[in-house]
Amino acid sequence: MAPKIKDVAKKAGVSVTTVSRVLNGEKYVKDDLKAKVKRVIDELGYAPSHIARSLVRKKTNLIGVIVPDLTSSFYSTILSSIEETASLNDYNLLVCNIIEDTDKELKYLNVFKEMRVDGIIIMHEKLNDEIRNFINKLDTPVIFSSVRPVDHKFVSVIIDDYEAAYDATRYLVDLGHERIAFIGGDMRDITSGQNRYVGYRNALKDQRVPIVNDYIRFGDYKTQSGYNLMKELLACEPRPTALFAVSDDMAVGAMNCIHDHQLKVPDDISIIGFDGSQLTELVRPRLSSMEQPIQDMGKITVNTLIELISDPAFSPREDLILGHKLVVRDSCRSIQ
């Protein structure tokens, strides 16, 4: 039988009110009484019910997080940073891994609502109407991290994906490449699909490098699609001399495909990835990549959400746009 607050009060020889005051960190309790109550709490192993307390306080200290894919290096790193910052602020995470299953997402959003989470973090942008309606009707603050959905009602913590893709492409042009292939993302995604694609096109156009439709493919951000699409690109005549892939996972898939065809990176084909995930340092040659500040992204997402939670009047109308950074490693070469 779990000890109750009155057991603590009895054993410490104080009133239930005093125990409650100690638990809630209120003033007006003498230090020696405080110490005594705390000692008894430890001895009895008493835990105040979070559930009962939540009912009174109307605050659960829970944050619901929707992750597209826990096994991707990008998302597990950002989740790790979110968890760290949340924990520092005494928030706990309810984690849902949706893997593109919108039914599951809707089910979890309902759970988040039922559980009265204080805030919700969403890390994908493929919202269907049902999900859009649902979150539009919620009282709970919602924030998007690393993506920006079409309707601009919510705050997003992102980089400028257009600029970042533009800069990555420009880097390959500056190295002297004129046959630059592109493996893009899902064109239903604004941030990681459309913006990165337009950045690639405009960088080529501005530098008067021909845009070749045959060099342009679209994948799903994962290694296998990078591998398969690279196979198609290797069959192009003439073969591209460089590739920009909009995720490190796809870039690594492409690298492996090139290796398996007895060709070399960067000797035969230069590759630049996108994200700056751990993978970039794990492969050989090490992968040059357009880096997102993944750690900061997680941290700023949680801190902004906490501001939204504690001050409903606080509403940054603007997205929070963090800086991107080109990190040059060993996968690109100059051909001038």
Add this chain to the structure above:
Amino acid sequence: MAPKIKDVAKKAGVSVTTVSRVLNGEKYVKDDLKAKVKRVIDELGYAPSHIARSLVRKKTNLIGVIVPDLTSSFYSTILSSIEETASLNDYNLLVCNIIEDTDKELKYLNVFKEMRVDGIIIMHEKLNDEIRNFINKLDTPVIFSSVRPVDHKFVSVIIDDYEAAYDATRYLVDLGHERIAFIGGDMRDITSGQNRYVGYRNALKDQRVPIVNDYIRFGDYKTQSGYNLMKELLACEPRPTALFAVSDDMAVGAMNCIHDHQLKVPDDISIIGFDGSQLTELVRPRLSSMEQPIQDMGKITVNTLIELISDPAFSPREDLILGHKLVVRDSCRSIQ
């Protein structure tokens, strides 16, 4: 203002009791009334409070999970499988990423207790006395996944780490190697530290292959330690012809070190890893590995925990030991 149960009752023209019965899926409510109540619930956007319901039911449908490191490919894959199985059974996960911080772990265990989680999953084995005492006193079912702590009070879902390490080493011996180096884990860990080490030693002993202390190093399971320790092993005279590393991450670190020293895997040194994580397929040459059934491990962990939750009398005294499997890829060669 969020709608309350009485608002639903009023609008549907029924009693609060009827609404409550519909919500709890009880019988004795006519189908047309049920439909009507459900329609009103949708219209008003009413969500029954999970908190209030938990107080009545004494069940939260929450599982607390302690993960050592979300960014490791092994743990993110097993967590993904745990999440999937939990979700199928209408359990939600509270996730804590401890990164060897025992204070943080203790804090979270307290949160789990306060939140009245229905069960707890722990994925590391370095329990200190404080944590051991805490979980020993808990009423909540606890299960260990992929590890087995020293004291055998709790159920673990694991492979036979000794046998698996023995078989991995034996594979290298069978390929004709006699100078077989070893990069082990933390010797404070029974499962992944000691058992794998003893498996390596005994396989060599049984095959009358000399055990050379200089070929034996201990790391922290991560890529960087594999890299650093391989550097030391490359300086040994004579150089080992093969390596068994007890995590894929360390094996990949070792591979990269060999590559950076202008040597080749498997031509100069054969490598076998341990875990069967996604990394094995992402590197070149692809990494042969002693595979743990990661997906099954997550699934069986959750299913067993749910049995423990629903039937307190159910107590499998035995650990659940799953099969390991040698998966041969391209990182080992025969030197006979």
